[in-house]
Amino acid sequence: MPDLKWWQKAVFYQIYPRSFADSNGDGIGDLPGIIDRLDYLKDLGVDAIWLSPHFPSPQFDCGYDISNYTDVAPEYGDLDTFQRLLEEAHSRDIRLILDLVLNHTSDLHPWFLESRSSLDNPKRDWYVWRDGKGSDPPNNWYSAFGGSAWEYDPHTGQYYYHYFFKEQPDLNWRNPAVRQAMYAAARFWLDMGVDGFRLDAIGTLFEDPDLQAYRGGPSPADLIHSFFKTHNQEEHGKVINELRKMFKHQVDQPEVHEVMGELRSVLEDYDGRILVGETDEIAYCAPDELHMVFNFPLMRTNRLTPAWVRDNQRQRLEGLQLLGCPAPGAWPCNTLGNHDTPRVYTQFGDRENDEQLARLSLALMLTLRGTPFLYNGEEIGMADLILDDIEQFRDMLGVWRYRLERETFGMPEGEAITIAAAHTRDKCRTPMQWSGALNAGFCPPSVKPWLPVHPNYSQRVNVSDQEGDRGSLLEFYRKMLQVRRETPALVSGEYLAVHEQATDYLAFLRVTREQVCLVVLNMFGRSHTLDFSDISLSNPNRSFHGARLLFSSREREQAGPPISRIEISPFEVFIAEIY
Ligand code: TEU
Ligand code: CA
Numbered sequence: 001m002p003d004l005k006w007w008q009k010a011v012f013y014q015i016y017p018r019s020f021a022d023s024n025g026d027g028i029g030d031l032p033g034i035i036d037r038l039d040y041l042k043d044l045g046v047d048a049i050w051l052s053p054h055f056p057s058p059q060f061d062c063g064y065d066i067s068n069y070t071d072v073a074p075e076y077g078d079l080d081t082f083q084r085l086l087e088e089a090h091s092r093d094i095r096l097i098l099d100l101v102l103n104h105t106s107d108l109h110p111w112f113l114e115s116r117s118s119l120d121n122p123k124r125d126w127y128v129w130r131d132g133k134g135s136d137p138p139n140n141w142y143s144a145f146g147g148s149a150w151e152y153d154p155h156t157g158q159y160y161y162h163y164f165f166k167e168q169p170d171l172n173w174r175n176p177a178v179r180q181a182m183y184a185a186a187r188f189w190l191d192m193g194v195d196g197f198r199l200d201a202i203g204t205l206f207e208d209p210d211l212q213a214y215r216g217g218p219s220p221a222d223l224i225h226s227f228f229k230t231h232n233q234e235e236h237g238k239v240i241n242e243l244r245k246m247f248k249h250q251v252d253q254p255e256v257h258e259v260m261g262e263l264r265s266v267l268e269d270y271d272g273r274i275l276v277g278e279t280d281e282i283a284y285c286a287p288d289e290l291h292m293v294f295n296f297p298l299m300r301t302n303r304l305t306p307a308w309v310r311d312n313q314r315q316r317l318e319g320l321q322l323l324g325c326p327a328p329g330a331w332p333c334n335t336l337g338n339h340d341t342p343r344v345y346t347q348f349g350d351r352e353n354d355e356q357l358a359r360l361s362l363a364l365m366l367t368l369r370g371t372p373f374l375y376n377g378e379e380i381g382m383a384d385l386i387l388d389d390i391e392q393f394r395d396m397l398g399v400w401r402y403r404l405e406r407e408t409f410g411m412p413e414g415e416a417i418t419i420a421a422a423h424t425r426d427k428c429r430t431p432m433q434w435s436g437a438l439n440a441g442f443c444p445p446s447v448k449p450w451l452p453v454h455p456n457y458s459q460r461v462n463v464s465d466q467e468g469d470r471g472s473l474l475e476f477y478r479k480m481l482q483v484r485r486e487t488p489a490l491v492s493g494e495y496l497a498v499h500e501q502a503t504d505y506l507a508f509l510r511v512t513r514e515q516v517c518l519v520v521l522n523m524f525g526r527s528h529t530l531d532f533s534d535i536s537l538s539n540p541n542r543s544f545h546g547a548r549l550l551f552s553s554r555e556r557e558q559a560g561p562p563i564s565r566i567e568i569s570p571f572e573v574f575i576a577e578i579y
Contacts, residue, residue: 019442022442031072083192100200126178143220214249277294281293299347306521317369360571435463490510493515525571554572
């Protein structure tokens with residue numbers, strides 16, 4: 001295997017701390033709970049954790065509104081506990097990256113409290129303050145989370161800018177003092193030994209300095225309201241493109257590259273630390289900027305068809321190759337779910353074959369070229385929980401949508417709840433389901449967890465009922481992670497699509513000098529008898545006559561089938577070394 005770095009071989013597992021494991025029975029996940037579950041993660045076979053924000057926060061945006069960048073939220077533990085988590089993870093050869101929210105702080109962060117206290121406060125220019133135009137805001141920019149991007153502050157008679165909620169005022173990244181303060185926060189955790197950062201919403205760091213107005217057209221509310229009507233991912237793609245036009249003066253300004261470069265140079269003072277940006281913009285992926293960015297376009301569909309994946313891979317890999325991302329060749333990063341998106345089981349299921357499609361989704365993540373990011377709970381098939389009581393919502397984006405539908409569009413209560421429940425990110429953030437006990441073993445039966453537990457925990461969608469059950473999704477994840485770990489070509493091999501006209505199944509090779517793997521993912525319910533004897537490689541010229549089975553999602557004889565006649569079952573995951 002060419003000398004890949006650890007982050008190019010690793011499988012990442014995102015932990016949403018508030019929902020992962022509650023050690024002290026207050027209904028809220030915490031760091032000691034994660035420590036208690038590190039053996040579970042080691043046994044599952046993940047190599048690295050992305051920890052969503054663990055910092056002190058008023059929790060207006062569920063932790064993405066930070067009020068202290070160099071401490072631990074008291075409900076999760078303290079710095080000593082964090083140090084212990086890091087040591088316990090490292091002792092199990094599990095790396096840990098943190099979630100660095102650069103674009104904004106909480107409006108209760110001391111920096112903002114100082115900044116808003118007076119026009120001449122030394123920290124005034126740490127945030128984006130502007131005079132209004134008469135009684136109007138400085139311009140017509142919107143927030144991505146609804147309403148104007150400008151909040152009037154009567155105390156000083158100016159407006160401050162917020163790309164997200166008004167409780168998340170944007171930092172002014174053109175101010176060197178802001179950069180130094182945030183780099184110092186990064187060093188605080190790097191000095192402790194963390195292995196890097198997932199950088200939140202990096203595209204939003206800068207806004208057009210001349211406040212170039214939005215060219216006019218629908219508001220985010222109008223777009224999002226219309227999207228829900230259709231709620232299909234192709235429509236979602238159109239909405240995303242419209243939103244990108246709407247926010248073009250508020251995101252992906254050229255200076256973002258400068259900050260990514262400065263952050264990268266901070267990391268160069270340490271060994272083996274990484275930066276992965278929450279963006280799909282591959283232009284940030286460079287030897288002097290980010291190690292990885294996410295392949296978000298892959299996720300923007302309701303159904304992972306072979307054609308969809310082939311097109312995505314063609315675009316992403318060719319694009320990364322052109323950029324000369326860190327050798328060897330391009331280095332992609334694939335994911336199908338996180339704390340902002342529907343759960344994989346729900347999003348890519350079809351309500352009839354969900355179990356098989358969940359297996360295919362994972363197999364895709366573990367066999368495509370690049371670093372896979374998994375999301376806690378997907379390994380047991382956790383699904384979206386559709387809430388029916390607005391009082392249970394914790395994601396203010398869901399509450400905003402409810403109010404929008406009720407107050408702006410006059411939707412009846414029941415419909416507004418249904419729409420908001422589909423939109424709120426609470427649906428994918430419910431507590432991890434550890435057992436079939438009440439509250440799924442997340443917290444004591446007598447305690448109300450911070451979000452309701454999905455009731456399907458009592459139908460074997462939980463760790464303890466699936467552990468040791470060969471037919472369970474959890475054991476499938478464990479086995480597939482092991483196969484990937486033991487198959488160098490699946491980790492470092494070039495990707496080469498074959499049988500590209502096939503509509504039902506996705507077939508591709510993963511090629512290194514030493515090994516060639518054939519991967520066949522049958523994404524539909526029809527059987528196929530396939531002939532791969534026509535495969536050949538140039539440079540060096542190679543043809544193939546035999547197949548050695550590495551993994552199949554169904555029982556198969558150990559000896560591989562003849563390469564000219566491979567029978568593939570409905571929804572089968574088939575991986576073989578060919579020679
Ligand atoms: O999300 C940034 C981002 O892309 C959001 O605009 C996303 O589209 C939204 O969550 C709707 O799906 C990051 C975090 O992942 C998210 O949880 C935070 O709410 C947001 O930044 C602000 O920090
Ligand atoms: Ca707790």
